[in-house]
Amino acid sequence: MAIEHTRTRARGGRLLTERGNVRVRLGHRYAQLEVDRSLIWRAADAVERDPNSTPHRPN
Numbered sequence: 001m002a003i004e005h006t007r008t009r010a011r012g013g014r015l016l017t018e019r020g021n022v023r024v025r026l027g028h029r030y031a032q033l034e035v036d037r038s039l040i041w042r043a044a045d046a047v048e049r050d051p052n053s054t055p056h057r058p059n
Helices: 002-008 020-049
Strands: none
Touching: 002 020
């Protein structure tokens, strides 16, 4: 959704996707989303294997 928005939204006569800082910020957010998604899957798997377990957060 955010990527679609940046492809159509212009500021200062340039599309947002033409601005490097916007692409970098979207990339960082995407990477964090994938880390969070992985953590959720690991927690769900741990609970499924042992409902009394407490998943540990990686450092």
